[in-house]
Amino acid sequence: MSYARQMLDAYPGMISIDASVLARTIEALTDCAQACTADTDDDLSEPNVTEMVTCIRLCLDCVDVCTATAAVASRQREELSPAVMTPLLEACAATCASCAEECERHADMHVHCRVCAEACRRGEQASRELLAAIGS
Amino acid sequence: MSYARQMLDAYPGMISIDASVLARTIEALTDCAQACTADTDDDLSEPNVTEMVTCIRLCLDCVDVCTATAAVASRQREELSPAVMTPLLEACAATCASCAEECERHADMHVHCRVCAEACRRGEQASRELLAAIGS
Amino acid sequence: MSYARQMLDAYPGMISIDASVLARTIEALTDCAQACTADTDDDLSEPNVTEMVTCIRLCLDCVDVCTATAAVASRQREELSPAVMTPLLEACAATCASCAEECERHADMHVHCRVCAEACRRGEQASRELLAAIGS
Amino acid sequence: MSYARQMLDAYPGMISIDASVLARTIEALTDCAQACTADTDDDLSEPNVTEMVTCIRLCLDCVDVCTATAAVASRQREELSPAVMTPLLEACAATCASCAEECERHADMHVHCRVCAEACRRGEQASRELLAAIGS
Numbered sequence: 001m002s003y004a005r006q007m008l009d010a011y012p013g014m015i016s017i018d019a020s021v022l023a024r025t026i027e028a029l030t031d032c033a034q035a036c037t038a039d040t041d042d043d044l045s046e047p048n049v050t051e052m053v054t055c056i057r058l059c060l061d062c063v064d065v066c067t068a069t070a071a072v073a074s075r076q077r078e079e080l081s082p083a084v085m086t087p088l089l090e091a092c093a094a095t096c097a098s099c100a101e102e103c104e105r106h107a108d109m110h111v112h113c114r115v116c117a118e119a120c121r122r123g124e125q126a127s128r129e130l131l132a133a134i135g136s
Numbered sequence: 137m138s139y140a141r142q143m144l145d146a147y148p149g150m151i152s153i154d155a156s157v158l159a160r161t162i163e164a165l166t167d168c169a170q171a172c173t174a175d176t177d178d179d180l181s182e183p184n185v186t187e188m189v190t191c192i193r194l195c196l197d198c199v200d201v202c203t204a205t206a207a208v209a210s211r212q213r214e215e216l217s218p219a220v221m222t223p224l225l226e227a228c229a230a231t232c233a234s235c236a237e238e239c240e241r242h243a244d245m246h247v248h249c250r251v252c253a254e255a256c257r258r259g260e261q262a263s264r265e266l267l268a269a270i271g272s
Numbered sequence: 273m274s275y276a277r278q279m280l281d282a283y284p285g286m287i288s289i290d291a292s293v294l295a296r297t298i299e300a301l302t303d304c305a306q307a308c309t310a311d312t313d314d315d316l317s318e319p320n321v322t323e324m325v326t327c328i329r330l331c332l333d334c335v336d337v338c339t340a341t342a343a344v345a346s347r348q349r350e351e352l353s354p355a356v357m358t359p360l361l362e363a364c365a366a367t368c369a370s371c372a373e374e375c376e377r378h379a380d381m382h383v384h385c386r387v388c389a390e391a392c393r394r395g396e397q398a399s400r401e402l403l404a405a406i407g408s
Numbered sequence: 409m410s411y412a413r414q415m416l417d418a419y420p421g422m423i424s425i426d427a428s429v430l431a432r433t434i435e436a437l438t439d440c441a442q443a444c445t446a447d448t449d450d451d452l453s454e455p456n457v458t459e460m461v462t463c464i465r466l467c468l469d470c471v472d473v474c475t476a477t478a479a480v481a482s483r484q485r486e487e488l489s490p491a492v493m494t495p496l497l498e499a500c501a502a503t504c505a506s507c508a509e510e511c512e513r514h515a516d517m518h519v520h521c522r523v524c525a526e527a528c529r530r531g532e533q534a535s536r537e538l539l540a541a542i543g544s
Contacts, residue, residue: 138439139439139442139443139446139523139527140442140446142443142523143442143443143446143447143450143520143523143524144446145519146450146518146519146520146522146523147446147450147453147520148450148453148454148518148520149453162442166438166442167410167411170411170412170415170434170438170478170482171411171414171415173478173479173482173483174411174412174415174416174419174482175415177482177483177485178415178418178419178420181419181420181421182420199479203475206442206445207445207471210442210445210446210449211445211449246418246420247417247418248415248418248419248420250418251411251414251415251418252415255411
């Protein structure tokens with residue numbers, strides 16, 4: 001079992017959202033941030049780095065937004081704040097989607113972009129699942 | 137002149153948003169993140185820490201969202217992505233507002249909460265100004 | 273296979289360190305940061321929060337140092353910089369150890385501290401393994 | 409007066425280190441992280457991006473290490489932990505120095521690298537000053 005899930009199960013208070021959805025989102029966004037950090041560096045090692053500039057920028061955005069969203073989601077257990085979580089998850093889904101789309105363009109040429117695209121699509125989906133779970 | 141502004145002035149490309157608004161937002165959100173990091177620690181040093189729990193949680197959220205938003209804003213110079221920036225700035229304004237509101241409740245008792253509330257209100261306002269500047 | 277490992281395997285350049293050790297470190301530090309973020313929030317929900325103040329502070333430090341170390345480690349593949357990596361991994365091992373020690377003190381009372389202590393010990397060990405692998 | 413300084417002055421406990429040195433370090437590292445975030449994006453906009461790859465990588469490391477060090481320094485007021493702070497500040501000084509050195513190589517050609525080099529040198533100096541103040 002992941003630490004995200006173990007920590008949720010050990011939570012001393014009441015959890016207001018489905019714990020499986022919440023744990024899955026935290027894991028997916030953490031994985032996505034990690035894949036995008038690595039992909040940025042992979043892109044910088046490619047001979048055609050000039051063509052990877054957009055991919056690098058979007059990966060950097062994705063790291064920042066996924067990391068923040070995973071952290072905030074870890075604090076929204078007892079009392080959910082839709083005013084913050086709804087737009088944050090929307091921003092996160094949009095960043096993951098943009099990054100996935102760009103990575104998919106390079107997926108045939110670069111294995112690392114294919115793997116990163118997959119992590120971003122999971123991040124996007126997890127953000128949308130949590131949005132649905134909080135009724136947004 | 138702040139580094140945020142100097143770096144914008146040295147930008148090799150075209151900036152699509154008003155550089156003053158962009159620099160002001162980056163500075164205000166960086167300041168807000170810094171104030172909230174310190175306020176979290178101040179709250180933890182208070183004898184009435186039990187009453188500061190909500191303040192600590194909101195400050196931690198504010199650090200995460202402001203840091204991510206300032207970083208993403210630093211990468212949105214040439215081509216703005218409203219699909220990401222609009223909800224991210226909305227989440228940022230909402231987080232800053234929640235944190236400011238809670239800090240204001242403690243402002244009479246704790247100077248650090250008064251100072252932090254001020255930084256959060258500036259962060260909220262800067263997020264809204266940038267939202268207006270990008271036409272959202 | 274974890275994304276950290278998949279991304280290392282897809283790396284276009286030469287990796288100067290043992291890829292298994294590097295992947296394990298990145299994963300362990302990411303897991304540790306995630307567990308500490310959750311544990312901070314768990315501690316804040318405990319009725320005896322006054323006794324958890326040191327634990328909260330150490331968890332917050334652990335999140336910051338593990339996140340930075342995992343990210344820098346993700347960029348040290350081709351050319352390792354011992355001047356940066358050696359002290360950073362030492363700081364990371366020390367932060368994980370301090371946090372683990374404090375969490376272990378609360379492990380009998382709070383399951384979340386027991387789980388977090390385990391994640392911190394793995395983070396500490398992984399930092400030391402990578403230190404050994406880079407010959408420091 | 410900066411928020412870092414105002415928050416230190418409002419601290420409810422005793423501060424074990426010289427508050428001016430501590431505030432200056434937090435500010436310098438926050439500024440450095442901000443400048444490096446912007447410089448990464450500036451480098452990505454340069455036509456000779458292939459030659460800027462090392463600069464981009466070092467800037468990204470600098471953002472991660474400075475952000476973590478500033479945050480941990482904000483929590484080391486009452487009880488300093490030299491086991492963590494000493495290697496962390498050493499890693500921070502080394503990262504700032506490497507990034508400054510690389511940025512200085514491009515300073516004649518790119519104004520943004522000149523500004524970023526200045527922010528990194530200030531970050532390096534501030535890290536060393538705090539190291540001296542804590543007796544390391």
